[in-house]
Amino acid sequence: MNVVEVSSGIDGRAEIDCPGEVPAGLLEAFDAYERALLGNDVAVLDDLFAPGEHTVRGDGTHLLIGHEAIAGFRSGRSVIPTRRVVRILVRPIGDDAALLMAGTLAATGGATGLQSQLWQRVDGAWKVTAAHVSLPAKAAPAPLGIDGGIDGSIWRIVGTPLVRPAKDGVLSGHTVAVKDLFAVRDQAIGAGNPTWLDEQKPQERHAPAVAHLLDAGAEITGIARTDEFAYSLAGQNAHYGTPPNPAVPQGISGGSTSGPATAVALGQVTIGLGTDTAGSIRVPASYQGLVGLRTTHGAVSASGVHPLAPSFDTVGWLTRDAATSLRVAQVLVPENNGGRRAERTIVLPTVENLAAPDVAADCAARRAGLVAAGILPALAETDLPGEVLESWFTAFRTVQAHEAWQANGAWIEAHPGALGADVAGRFEIAAKVTADQAGAARSVLAEARAQLRDLLDGAILVLPSSAGGAPARDASPGQVEAERAGTLRMTCLAGLAGAPALSLPLLRTADGRPAGLCLVGAPGTDHQLLQLAVSGGLA
Missing domain, CATH: 3.10.450.50 (Nuclear Transport Factor 2; Chain: A,)
Structure with a gap:
C-alpha cells in the first residue's frame, strides 16, 4: 500500500x-x-x-x-x-x-x-x-445508546446537565465528561469498581479542576467510566464492559480515561476530563483519533482526584481539536508556567522502534514533513540506549506499583475477588514491592528525571503515542498486554520527566487505524505545545 x-x-x-x-x-x-x-x-x-x-x-x-x-x-x-x-x-x-x-x-x-x-x-x-x-451518524444531543438508554460502558451517570456552569465564561457552550476519579459535589467517586462505589459517600465539594471548568462556563454532562482504579491502558472494565471506539468499531477504546474518550469521539461532549499516569490520556487519544494532553506534573491540582501513583498522576483532557484543548489549558494551566521555546526536535530511534514498524515509519515521515514545513524546529537526533530505557522503565513501574498499593492496597485486601483479573494481577504484583525496593527505584527516577529534563530543555521530543493502533476487542489478554508493554516504555518518558505530552491524530497503521503523534515538551511548555498544534493546523 x-x-x-x-x-x-x-x-x-x-x-x-x-x-x-x-x-x-x-x-x-x-x-x-x-x-x-x-x-x-x-x-x-x-x-x-x-x-x-x-x-x-x-x-x-x-x-x-x-x-x-x-x-x-x-x-x-x-x-x-x-x-x-x-x-x-x-x-x-x-x-x-x-x-x-x-x-x-x-x-x-x-x-x-x-x-x-x-x-x-x-x-x-x-x-x-x-x-x-x-457519512457517520451524528452524535445524539444526549449520551443515549441505540436502545434509548444510557450506554453503561461509557457513562456511570448523566444529567441534562448533571452540573450546570457556575457562570458564563470562555468555555460557555462546552460540555464535559468527567472521569470517575474526580470529586463532583453530591456524587460519589466510583473508581471503575461497583464494590468500591457502594461504600462511598457523596463528595462535599468539586475537585478544583472540575470547579475551574464550571467557573469558566462549561457544564458537566456526566461522570464517565474508567478502568478499575485507573490501573490499565486498555479501556476494558470487567464490570461495566468496554466503551466503543467510533474510529475503530472492532477495536478497544483505550484507557484508563476510557469513558470520557469515547464520549468525546462520539460527539456526546466536547471535553473529556481525565488523568494520565502512564498514558491514560494519550493512549485512548491515539486509538480514537483525538487530541489528548497530559499536563506538566503538578500544573493542575490533583486534589479531589482518587490517586493511582501520585509521583506521576496528572490531570489532562481529550478533545476533538487542538483549539478546544488550548481553551481548556487557558482555564486550567497557568499561562507562564515555565519552559523556554523549543529550538530543536528530538528523535530517540531506540524508543521509537518499540512501536510497530508501520507506525514508526509513519512517525518518521510525519516528523520530517513537519520539520520541512517549519512547523517543528530542526531535527537533532540523539538516542537513549536500550539498557538505560529498561532501567528507567523498571524503576518507573516499581514506584508506580508501590504507590498504587499504598493508595488502594488496604481496601483491596479487605475485598478479595472485587477486581477484574487483569487489574487484580497488577495489584498482586504491586503488593510485593517493598519500601526498600521503592526507595532504590526513586534514586534511579531522580537521575532519569534530571537527564530527561536536560534533554527536553529547549526541545520537543516527537514519538508515537502508542505502539500501534487499537487492538481488536476480541484480542487475547496476552496480545493486549504485549501492546501495553511496548506502549508503556514510550509513554513513561513524560511521566519520568514530569513533562507535558500532547497526542495528535496524525498517524495511521497500515490497515488504516488511527494512531497518535506525541509531542513531549519541557515541563511548563503545555501552552507552547498546544499553540504549535493550533498554528500548524495539526488537529
Missing part, C-alpha cells in the same frame, strides 16, 4: 490501495475535487461531475439524477465541514473508467465517512458519473 498526497484540509496524505497502476490523471482529478469541496468552489465541482441526465449522486437522504439536479442541490450548500481523506481504494474498470472509494475523517474526529465515485473519461477529462456519500 502506497502513501499519496491529496488535499484534505488537515492532513495532506492518504494511503492508496490499487492493484497495478492508478490510471493517469485520476488522482489529480480527485485532488481537484477535494480542493473544490473543501473550498466550496461550486463551479469546479459542477465541472468535475459529468454533464447529462444520467449522472447520479446519492446519500442517506437524497438521490439526485442528472447533472442539473446535482448542481442545484450543491448550490444551496454554504459550509463544507473540514475533513481529511485517510484512505483511497482504486479499482480500474478498463482504460477509461475507475471506481474510487475514499475513507474520510472529520476534523472533529469520530467515526469514518465513505464516498464512492465512478470516474470516467469524458472528452479526455476525468469526470464523476456516479457518486454515493455515506
Whole structure:
C-alpha cells in the first residue's frame, strides 16, 4: 500500500490501495475535487461531475439524477465541514473508467465517512458519473445508546446537565465528561469498581479542576467510566464492559480515561476530563483519533482526584481539536508556567522502534514533513540506549506499583475477588514491592528525571503515542498486554520527566487505524505545545 498526497484540509496524505497502476490523471482529478469541496468552489465541482441526465449522486437522504439536479442541490450548500481523506481504494474498470472509494475523517474526529465515485473519461477529462456519500451518524444531543438508554460502558451517570456552569465564561457552550476519579459535589467517586462505589459517600465539594471548568462556563454532562482504579491502558472494565471506539468499531477504546474518550469521539461532549499516569490520556487519544494532553506534573491540582501513583498522576483532557484543548489549558494551566521555546526536535530511534514498524515509519515521515514545513524546529537526533530505557522503565513501574498499593492496597485486601483479573494481577504484583525496593527505584527516577529534563530543555521530543493502533476487542489478554508493554516504555518518558505530552491524530497503521503523534515538551511548555498544534493546523 502506497502513501499519496491529496488535499484534505488537515492532513495532506492518504494511503492508496490499487492493484497495478492508478490510471493517469485520476488522482489529480480527485485532488481537484477535494480542493473544490473543501473550498466550496461550486463551479469546479459542477465541472468535475459529468454533464447529462444520467449522472447520479446519492446519500442517506437524497438521490439526485442528472447533472442539473446535482448542481442545484450543491448550490444551496454554504459550509463544507473540514475533513481529511485517510484512505483511497482504486479499482480500474478498463482504460477509461475507475471506481474510487475514499475513507474520510472529520476534523472533529469520530467515526469514518465513505464516498464512492465512478470516474470516467469524458472528452479526455476525468469526470464523476456516479457518486454515493455515506457519512457517520451524528452524535445524539444526549449520551443515549441505540436502545434509548444510557450506554453503561461509557457513562456511570448523566444529567441534562448533571452540573450546570457556575457562570458564563470562555468555555460557555462546552460540555464535559468527567472521569470517575474526580470529586463532583453530591456524587460519589466510583473508581471503575461497583464494590468500591457502594461504600462511598457523596463528595462535599468539586475537585478544583472540575470547579475551574464550571467557573469558566462549561457544564458537566456526566461522570464517565474508567478502568478499575485507573490501573490499565486498555479501556476494558470487567464490570461495566468496554466503551466503543467510533474510529475503530472492532477495536478497544483505550484507557484508563476510557469513558470520557469515547464520549468525546462520539460527539456526546466536547471535553473529556481525565488523568494520565502512564498514558491514560494519550493512549485512548491515539486509538480514537483525538487530541489528548497530559499536563506538566503538578500544573493542575490533583486534589479531589482518587490517586493511582501520585509521583506521576496528572490531570489532562481529550478533545476533538487542538483549539478546544488550548481553551481548556487557558482555564486550567497557568499561562507562564515555565519552559523556554523549543529550538530543536528530538528523535530517540531506540524508543521509537518499540512501536510497530508501520507506525514508526509513519512517525518518521510525519516528523520530517513537519520539520520541512517549519512547523517543528530542526531535527537533532540523539538516542537513549536500550539498557538505560529498561532501567528507567523498571524503576518507573516499581514506584508506580508501590504507590498504587499504598493508595488502594488496604481496601483491596479487605475485598478479595472485587477486581477484574487483569487489574487484580497488577495489584498482586504491586503488593510485593517493598519500601526498600521503592526507595532504590526513586534514586534511579531522580537521575532519569534530571537527564530527561536536560534533554527536553529547549526541545520537543516527537514519538508515537502508542505502539500501534487499537487492538481488536476480541484480542487475547496476552496480545493486549504485549501492546501495553511496548506502549508503556514510550509513554513513561513524560511521566519520568514530569513533562507535558500532547497526542495528535496524525498517524495511521497500515490497515488504516488511527494512531497518535506525541509531542513531549519541557515541563511548563503545555501552552507552547498546544499553540504549535493550533498554528500548524495539526488537529
